[in-house]
Amino acid sequence: DAMVIQNPRYQVTQFGKPVTLSCSQTLNHNVMYWYQQKSSQAPKLLFHYYDKDFNNEADTPDNFQSRRPNTSFCFLDIRSPGLGDAAMYLCATSSRRTGDNYGYTFGSGTRLTVV
Amino acid sequence: DAKTTQPPSMDCAEGRAANLPCNHSTISGNEYVYWYRQIHSQGPQYIIHGLKNNETNEMASLIITEDRKSSTLILPHATLRDTAVYYCIVRMYGGGADGLTFGKGTHLIIQP
Numbered sequence: 001d002a003m004v005i006q007n008p009r010y011q012v013t014q015f016g017k018p019v020t021l022s023c024s025q026t027l028n029h030n031v032m033y034w035y036q037q038k039s040s041q042a043p044k045l046l047f048h049y050y051d052k053d054f055n056n057e058a059d060t061p062d063n064f065q066s067r068r069p070n071t072s073f074c075f076l077d078i079r080s081p082g083l084g085d086a087a088m089y090l091c092a093t094s095s096r097r098t099g100d101n102y103g104y105t106f107g108s109g110t111r112l113t114v115v
Numbered sequence: 116d117a118k119t120t121q122p123p124s125m126d127c128a129e130g131r132a133a134n135l136p137c138n139h140s141t142i143s144g145n146e147y148v149y150w151y152r153q154i155h156s157q158g159p160q161y162i163i164h165g166l167k168n169n170e171t172n173e174m175a176s177l178i179i180t181e182d183r184k185s186s187t188l189i190l191p192h193a194t195l196r197d198t199a200v201y202y203c204i205v206r207m208y209g210g211g212a213d214g215l216t217f218g219k220g221t222h223l224i225i226q227p
Contacts, residue, residue, distance in 0.1 A: 004158075031212045033214045035214070042202070042217035042218060042219055042220060043153075043159065043215075043217050044217075045214040045215075045216070048212065048213075048214055050212040055212070088156075090158050090159075091158075092158070092159075092214065092215075094212070096211075096212050102208060103161050104151075104159075104161065104214075104215055105161075106158030106159045106160070107158050108156075108157055108158050109156070109157070109158050111156075
């Protein structure tokens with residue numbers, strides 16, 4: 001089945017140690033998104049890639065970066081994780097190609113713990 | 116995107132219909148109503164969407180009032196697996212490439 005896969009499901013990192021979360025998709029969608037969801041809160045959009053174009057949300061901290069080496073993969077890099085960055089990180093995809101369904105497909109998320 | 120208002124939580128007995136309301140009084144003519152749900156520790160899942168006509172699929176029904184200022188998501192025979200946070204989102208179809216903006220949603224708890 002076509003899907004959005006996030007690895008790992010659980011990630012523990014040390015305070016200040018760079019960490020990378022990964023997302024892959026088999027849907028061939030041209031837009032990929034990263035959300036942060038803290039405990040008991042709604043998902044909050046960090047940024048998205050429309051094809052190769054990176055679009056950052058205005059309030060996303062500089063500590064968060066992203067890479068999209070090809071259509072299928074997108075990475076979230078946290079340069080210096082703080083305790084406040086502990087959260088579930090969700091990847092989502094969508095297609096903006098003419099004739100495609102414009103729905104969003106989410107991965108199962110990576111739960112990040114900072115120690 | 117128009118703002119939505121949902122009750123923070125609701126209970127429903129297993130096997131009964133769950134009716135989740137959403138107010139979107141500032142909705143504009145070209146905005147659709149979308150519903151997503153998020154089961155604990157999973158990513159959000161699409162349920163249904165509509166513009167002005169009532170919609171039904173294998174998961175749920177969506178009833179939109181004639182003035183489009185509110186809507187109700189109906190899960191006809193709720194099961195324990197329907198316990199989740201349900202998000203009502205208003206946006207244009209396609210809506211550019213912007214991501215979904217989630218409100219606080221309704222935490223639906225299905226009671227055995």
